[in-house]
Amino acid sequence: MEAPLHALEERLAFLQRHVEQQDREMLELSRQLMKLTERLARIEAKVAQGTDGAESSPPADERPPHW
Numbered sequence: 001m002e003a004p005l006h007a008l009e010e011r012l013a014f015l016q017r018h019v020e021q022q023d024r025e026m027l028e029l030s031r032q033l034m035k036l037t038e039r040l041a042r043i044e045a046k047v048a049q050g051t052d053g054a055e056s057s058p059p060a061d062e063r064p065p066h067w
Helices: 002-052
Strands: none
Touching: none
């Protein structure tokens, strides 16, 4: 009876460590996701600012590329 109990205790200890490792990884991934989401929002805002003032046609004094 001692051997099966010991085997179960070992498996439980392994699974507890595994869950703790996964928790740490999930927390790190969550932090990375938050940073990337914020970075994407800044980039999108920068792109939107750049296109807000953009003209739909080239300026009248600008030569076409083939000249």
